[in-house]
Amino acid sequence: MSSFGFHLAFWLLAAMTVGGASMIIVSRNLIHAVIYLVISMLGVAGLYLTLSADFIAVVQVLIYVGAISVLMLFAIMLTPRAERNNTETSLKLPAAAVMVLILTATVFVALDTDWGAVRQAALADQARLIGQSLIREYVLPFEIGAVLLTAALVGAIALARHDDEDAAIHAQSLQAEADGTAEDVALLTDPPLVEVEADAGAGEDGGS
Amino acid sequence: MSGFDLAVVLGAWYDFRDLNNLSRLITEWIADWGPDWLSSIVTGLLGSLGILAVIGPTLLVLIWVERKVIARFQQRYGPNRVGPKGLLQPVADAIKLILKEQLAPRAADKLIFFLPPVLIFVPGLLIWGVLPFGPRMSVADLNVGVLFLLAVSGTGVLVLFMAGWSSNNKYALFGAMRAVAMSISYEVPMVLALLTLVVFSGTMSVNGIVEWQQQEDVIFILLFPLSAIAFFFAASAELNRTPADISEAESEIVAGYHTEYSGMRFGLFYAVELGNTLVISAFIATFFLGGWWLWGLDQWVPSWIILLAKTGAVYFLLIWTRGTLPRLRIDQLMSFCWKALVPATLIFVAVAAVERTLLVTQGWDTTIALPIMAVINIALTLGAVMLFARLARSERLRRPARTTLVRDRVGGLAAAREVASQAGGGD
Amino acid sequence: MIIGLEEYLALGALLFSLGFYIALSKKNAVGVLMGVELMLNAVNLTLIAFSRFSTSDITLSTQVFVIFIIAVAAAEVAVGLALILVVYRNRQTINVDRTTLLKG
Numbered sequence: 001m002s003s004f005g006f007h008l009a010f011w012l013l014a015a016m017t018v019g020g021a022s023m024i025i026v027s028r029n030l031i032h033a034v035i036y037l038v039i040s041m042l043g044v045a046g047l048y049l050t051l052s053a054d055f056i057a058v059v060q061v062l063i064y065v066g067a068i069s070v071l072m073l074f075a076i077m078l079t080p081r082a083e084r085n086n087t088e089t090s091l092k093l094p095a096a097a098v099m100v101l102i103l104t105a106t107v108f109v110a111l112d113t114d115w116g117a118v119r120q121a122a123l124a125d126q127a128r129l130i131g132q133s134l135i136r137e138y139v140l141p142f143e144i145g146a147v148l149l150t151a152a153l154v155g156a157i158a159l160a161r162h163d164d165e166d167a168a169i170h171a172q173s174l175q176a177e178a179d180g181t182a183e184d185v186a187l188l189t190d191p192p193l194v195e196v197e198a199d200a201g202a203g204e205d206g207g208s
Numbered sequence: 209m210s211g212f213d214l215a216v217v218l219g220a221w222y223d224f225r226d227l228n229n230l231s232r233l234i235t236e237w238i239a240d241w242g243p244d245w246l247s248s249i250v251t252g253l254l255g256s257l258g259i260l261a262v263i264g265p266t267l268l269v270l271i272w273v274e275r276k277v278i279a280r281f282q283q284r285y286g287p288n289r290v291g292p293k294g295l296l297q298p299v300a301d302a303i304k305l306i307l308k309e310q311l312a313p314r315a316a317d318k319l320i321f322f323l324p325p326v327l328i329f330v331p332g333l334l335i336w337g338v339l340p341f342g343p344r345m346s347v348a349d350l351n352v353g354v355l356f357l358l359a360v361s362g363t364g365v366l367v368l369f370m371a372g373w374s375s376n377n378k379y380a381l382f383g384a385m386r387a388v389a390m391s392i393s394y395e396v397p398m399v400l401a402l403l404t405l406v407v408f409s410g411t412m413s414v415n416g417i418v419e420w421q422q423q424e425d426v427i428f429i430l431l432f433p434l435s436a437i438a439f440f441f442a443a444s445a446e447l448n449r450t451p452a453d454i455s456e457a458e459s460e461i462v463a464g465y466h467t468e469y470s471g472m473r474f475g476l477f478y479a480v481e482l483g484n485t486l487v488i489s490a491f492i493a494t495f496f497l498g499g500w501w502l503w504g505l506d507q508w509v510p511s512w513i514i515l516l517a518k519t520g521a522v523y524f525l526l527i528w529t530r531g532t533l534p535r536l537r538i539d540q541l542m543s544f545c546w547k548a549l550v551p552a553t554l555i556f557v558a559v560a561a562v563e564r565t566l567l568v569t570q571g572w573d574t575t576i577a578l579p580i581m582a583v584i585n586i587a588l589t590l591g592a593v594m595l596f597a598r599l600a601r602s603e604r605l606r607r608p609a610r611t612t613l614v615r616d617r618v619g620g621l622a623a624a625r626e627v628a629s630q631a632g633g634g635d
Numbered sequence: 636m637i638i639g640l641e642e643y644l645a646l647g648a649l650l651f652s653l654g655f656y657i658a659l660s661k662k663n664a665v666g667v668l669m670g671v672e673l674m675l676n677a678v679n680l681t682l683i684a685f686s687r688f689s690t691s692d693i694t695l696s697t698q699v700f701v702i703f704i705i706a707v708a709a710a711e712v713a714v715g716l717a718l719i720l721v722v723y724r725n726r727q728t729i730n731v732d733r734t735t736l737l738k739g
Contacts, residue, residue, distance in 0.1 A: 031320075037672065040676075060705070062362060074716070077385060078720055095660040099653070127355070149706060153710075187624040627727075
């Protein structure tokens with residue numbers, strides 16, 4: 001690996017990662033924040049490549065960019081009457097203080113310790129090795145992980161699903177649309193926004 | 209590998225059977241005087257420029273081919289005015305699109321609105337990088353190539369979402385949400401279909417899969433026909449092509465996520481759609497039809513011409529389905545994915561695992577075992593298809609599923625009344 | 636200057652603290668989840684950096700560990716977002732300041 005290209009790649013990717021993460025803090029729109037999160041995740045995937053972990057990098061793109069961010073967008077779209085803004089709570093200042101503490105402590109430890117580290121040779125044919133160790137040494141964690149994912153899947157479906165209740169409500173709103181008053185139909189087709197109590201600056205923007 | 213060795217013996221830049229010769233010549237020349245990072249950058253640039261140079265003109269021709277072929281399917285002439293046989297029609301269209309005004313809705317999210325026509329190119333171009341045009345003839349022969357293909361093509365969804373959401377148009381948003389829902393659903397059978405190949409051939413490199421087929425003298429569509437069918441359907445759904453183009457169904461939601469894009473921005477979306485179709489047909493040809501290899505013919509004909517011929521055949525099949533099949537409803541598409549394709553491909557992953565284990569542990573002769581397995585798998589596929597046909601006839605499955613609206617989810621009329629009364633009372 | 640372990644560790648620390656700040660300070664529940672994801676990513680990055688630069692041969696086990704973290708993160712996001720949907724359905728908001736049912 002040539003050192004010039006490596007330096008360029010590292011600093012660009014680091015800027016991308018940290019910049020994306022900082023823009024999540026700054027951006028006032030939740031959808032923008034998700035897109036900045038994607039940029040940050042792509043940067044981390046690139047950093048994995050600079051550490052020659054190809055398989056992890058591709059998995060990172062597949063799961064974070066392809067799945068988790070899409071899931072977040074879905075959650076935002078399915079909560080249409082909630083606020084779309086991305087402002088801070090009153091815990092902003094204490095959080096910032098703790099963040100600075102953590103940052104100084106960890107960076108100090110990282111830079112001050114003599115790790116005695118040397119760059120190891122990269123693994124060849126990582127995907128095969130990882131797959132083999134997943135079903136040999138790590139077969140128990142692997143199975144537990146599978147059970148965890150299944151449980152999470154079932155749990156998420158059970159939480160998000162409310163069929164019987166919805167069916168009654170659906171029938172009711174269909175009925176209201178069919179023979180209700182104009183007022184009711186207007187309520188259904190153009191629902192009123194949730195009133196935000198004395199919370200200035202929480203205007204609805206973005207999206208429909 | 210004899211085709212490759214022959215090319216090495218005769219290796220010269222003008223030997224067009226192996227396009228590597230030219231690029232190797234250039235990089236070796238640079239390595240003589242330049243720093244080592246320059247040659248690797250130049251190799252990457254050469255590969256991408258080569259791909260761009262091929263795709264650009266090909267897209268223009270493909271627009272003409274697609275319109276002409278669909279016209280033939282529908283008993284029309286198709287474009288036949290501009291140029292000989294209408295060949296210059298795409299150029300005329302492009303000039304018209306470039307000259308058109310580029311509108312942007314006033315309420316659009318400006319930055320995100322301008323990005324998608326550019327960003328949409330990225331995944332489509334990146335996956336060309338792992339496509340082998342011949343033995344060792346790909347821009348990057350990753351050992352996780354299959355995973356790379358899936359990961360990169362999965363990111364295209366985000367761009368579609370950005371396009372639909374930022375337009376601030378309800379039809380655009382509908383189209384975007386449909387595209388997202390469909391794409392993450394059909395990614396599952398796509399992954400499972402490719403997993404059968406990966407399990408059976410024991411490699412995740414795209415070139416490795418082709419070499420496995422060459423070594424065993426068999427193409428994967430014979431061994432795993434159901435995976436091929438599932439991959440074909442899933443790919444045509446991911447590509448938003450007509451049997452599954454609900455995310456831009458003009459009779460329902462105007463033009464879907466690109467409703468608000470005018471002029472060349474629309475043209476870019478259109479071009480990318482065709483380009484993605486081309487690259488996915490190339491991958492279908494690579495995975496299931498043997499790619500650049502064709503029972504020894506690759507020694508006499510340049511391997512990339514074989515790949516292009518197979519790609520053309522798959523592409524024609526995609527045009528055929530587009531020209532003849534009507535558009536499906538969204539609930540039909542979703543239930544077809546989750547109730548038919550996913551279980552079937554999942555079963556075939558298990559079948560592939562069992563057969564692979566038998567092959568490895570029993571030490572059977574592959575020349576005898578593979579044809580038997582092929583026959584068994586073809587029989588299983590026919591059985592699965594007939595079972596599906598019988599089930600699809602049932603009245604219950606054909607009825608559209610009740611859609612759950614967001615307004616029901618948030619409590620329907622009662623909740624709306626309550627909120628309205630609260631709002632009224634508060635003022 | 637050579638890019639060594641320290642640079643990656645510092646980057647991971649920075650990313651972790653940014654995620655920490657986001658998770659603690661954002662009003663929106665989806666925003667909080669984003670912060671948690673950033674923290675997990677920072678940890679993964681640190682692990683991979685250690686695996687590449689360590690003196691002992693831990694590369695493979697670290698990568699497997701990272702895969703497990705990614706899998707658990709995916710499960711966590713799915714359940715977290717389902718919880719957010721339920722909260723939204725009952726309270727019409729996903730603002731973490733306003734989900735105060737447990738407050739006496």
